[in-house]
Amino acid sequence: MSWRHALAALALCLLAGLAGAAPDTAQIEQGAYLARVGNCMGCHTQAGGQAYAGGRAIPTPFGSVFAPNLTPDPATGLGRWSAEDFWNALHHGRSRDGRLLSPAFPYDNYTLLSRADSDAIHAYLRSLPAVVAPARAHGLRFPYNTQAALWVWRALFFRPGEYRPEPGRDPAWNRGAYLSQGLAHCSACHGPRNALGARPGPADFSGAALPGMGWYAPSLHDRREAGVAGWAEADLMQWLKTGTAAPGSALGPMAEVVLGSTRHLSEPDLRAMARYLQSLPPQARPRPQAQAAAPALRAQGRSAYLDHCASCHGRDGEGRPGAYPALRGNRTVLMEPPTNLLRVMLQGGFAPATPGHPRPYGMPPFAGQLNEAELAAIASYIRQAWGNQAGAVQALQVLQHKATR
Structure with missing residues (x-):
């Protein structure tokens, strides 16, 4: 090799050392897959915002937490975060500067991830376009917004640890x-x-x-x-x-x-x-004895059901296979309390449009069409018709769910 070739090779090595190792395409692709499985974009993208740029509010009983920017912007995102910093966030629940992270970020789950998977997700996030998106201050109430409170919480409830395969399982x-x-x-x-x-x-x-x-x-x-x-x-x-x-x-x-x-x-x-x-071990939560709906309430509910629901779900709650679910024996209908049933009746029910099922049928919301008493009557009727055995629903319950957006 001539001295010119040797000098050129040395220069390339020095430049590579200064720039860092070239990105591993396979690692980035694996990280992209893992980030999707973890639905990272779901929490770290606000409605109408840029992907992974943060800003979405995560409600908690102690106030709202706002998801941070995961793009590689050096000032407002992960641009200065090393793979070790990212691992510490997932595994230990600590930010790059050592601050304790809110457990609204589920590091008590992510601590189980392997280092290789953490590094792959970090490599993928580093490959994204950088977006300038300053972090929004959390809306937590005192004392939950203090590092002292997080320290106590972690001392009581958090222990880092990786997933260990269970012997005897394949x-x-x-x-x-x-x-x-x-x-x-x-x-x-x-x-x-x-x-x-x-x-x-x-x-x-x-x-x-x-x-x-x-x-x-x-x-x-x-x-x-x-x-x-x-x-x-x-x-x-x-x-x-x-x-x-x-x-x-x-x-x-x-x-x-x-x-x-x-x-x-x-x-x-x-x-x-x-x-x-x-394979999850079965557990059955005790249920209260079902309170029967008054005959007048059942009659009102049946009439409203036939007017508004039977065309899709059938006169006898049999549904339409592949389109509208049966209500006879339906777990959402029978669940105690009837939270999800009332939420669907109020806001509508929409399955996701996926490549495997691109045009799912949906249910329109009835919050603006029927009042609380009518919705309670329908819910009570379908929870006690066709052999269903669940408690009656009161108008106050519908009103309470209506107030929760």
Whole structure:
């Protein structure tokens, strides 16, 4: 090699060292996949805003938390964050400057991620176009907006740790557990919380109200709510992929999860998640004795149902396969309390439009068409008709849900 070639090679090496290693395309692609599975864009993109630029309000019982900018802008995003900084945020719940992060960012789930997956997501986020989007100050009430409160919370409820495969379970089951407990953070919605917002653990999916949203994330352990142990595996995989399958459709916040997260799962990961979710230990929450609707209320509800609902759901609640769900034996109809039923009646029900099911049927909202008494009568009727056995609904309950937007 001539001295000119040697000098050129040395210069290239020096330039490469100054610029850092060239991006690993495979790592970025893997990070893009993982970011979709985790639905990172869902929380870190506000309505009408630029992808991953933050600003969306995350409601909590203690005030709103605003998701930060994840694009590589050096002043307002992750431009100065190293892979180690990003790992510390996911694994330890600490920002680049050492501040403790709010657990509205579900690092008690993300702590289970492997370092390799964390690095891949970081590489992907670094590959995005930089967007200048300064962070919005959180709207948490005192003392929840203090580092001291976060320190106490973490001392009581948080321990970092990676996912460890469970002995005796096959790789697919463990992959499904890793995704569901960690990256997909299913328990962030489906896990119950105590008075300080802490959950029993990432593998508890026994149901919880979603603060500030007016929806209930049903138990994945209870067959009467959202347990899937009795589903065919193919149906569950289809439901996760498209939002619609023979047993029902994803509505409300879960429709957003399918659209932003689970529809992107690869075939092996779909099967792994389905296998894990179908293996969850059964739990049945005690239910209050159903209060029968007065005959006049049932008559009013039946008349209103025939006028407004029967053309789609059938005179006897049989529904139309592939279009409108049956109401006879429908878990959302029978759930206690009737939170999700009333939310659908008020706001409408819309399954996600996915490549596998691009034109789903939807239900229009009735909040502006029927008053509280009429909606309560319909809800009471369908909860006690055709063999359904659930409590009557009062107009006050409808009014309370109407006030929650």
